Amino acid sequence: MPLALPDTGSGESEVNLQCVSMTTESAVRSEPARPTQTDLESIRDAVRTILKAVGEDPNRDGLLDTPSRVAKMYAEMFRGLHLDPGRHLEVTFEENYDEIVLVRDIEFTSMCEHHLLPFRGVAHVAYIPDGRVTGLSKLARVVEEVSRRPQVQERLTQTVADLIEDRLGSSAVGVIVKAEHSCMSIRGIRKPGSMTVTSTMRGSFRTDPVSRAQLMSLINH
Numbered sequence: 476m477p478l479a480l481p482d483t484g485s486g487e488s489e490v491n492l493q494c495v496s497m498t499t500e501s502a503v504r505s506e507p508a509r510p511t512q513t514d515l516e517s518i519r520d521a522v523r524t525i526l527k528a529v530g531e532d533p534n535r536d537g538l539l540d541t542p543s544r545v546a547k548m549y550a551e552m553f554r555g556l557h558l559d560p561g562r563h564l565e566v567t568f569e570e571n572y573d574e575i576v577l578v579r580d581i582e583f584t585s586m587c588e589h590h591l592l593p594f595r596g597v598a599h600v601a602y603i604p605d606g607r608v609t610g611l612s613k614l615a616r617v618v619e620e621v622s623r624r625p626q627v628q629e630r631l632t633q634t635v636a637d638l639i640e641d642r643l644g645s646s647a648v649g650v651i652v653k654a655e656h657s658c659m660s661i662r663g664i665r666k667p668g669s670m671t672v673t674s675t676m677r678g679s680f681r682t683d684p685v686s687r688a689q690l691m692s693l694i695n696h
């Protein structure tokens with residue numbers, strides 16, 4: 476049982492794309508400016524090219540709509556490129572609570588940037604408020620949007636921690652991510668079921684073994 480149930484909405488209900496200026500994003504992680512929307516036509520052309528390159532006939536009946544389906548899928552899987560996930564943490568509430576807040580088992584699906592294959596799993600996100608708290612569902616929304624980009628699991632973990640640290644000014648932030656990578660399970664080394672675990676500990680979760688042990692026991696409870 477998660478300590479606090481996140482309102483993850485499983486992604487389907489929030490397909491409304493919201494474009495934000497790249498300056499907001501750059502303030503957090505000096506990233507280069509990107510186009511503000513997905514170029515579906517270019518993806519369709521590229522998919523036709525790939526189909527031809529692997530020896531298929533893109534004009535075969537069953538493949539006719541594939542380029543446009545793939546284009547829509549990529550727009551969905553990479554929609555986080557055009558969003559500022561930190562905006563979910565802009566509204567905070569004053570609260571005297573100064574113990575661990577943990578949202579456990581936030582499910583996500585991301586795309587490995589090395590193979591463009593999905594990796595999926597759960598994130599546990601914790602922080603100790605420094606006078607201000609955020610809505611619990613907001614932490615799940617941050618994970619969801621950060622995952623909707625070409626990613627590596629290490630960066631996903633750190634980006635979520637960075638955003639919470641920057642926007643909430645928390646004294647302690649802990650993010651643990653466990654995921655199965657299809658690039659390891661369906662190709663290459665072919666090890667289905669192997670899980671990759673990454674974690675970022677900030678503040679007292681990093682420096683104080685008691686605080687970290689408390690977090691780990693809440694996660695494993």
Ligand SMILES: [Zn+2]
Nearest residue numbers: 587589590658
């Ligand atoms: Zn990969």
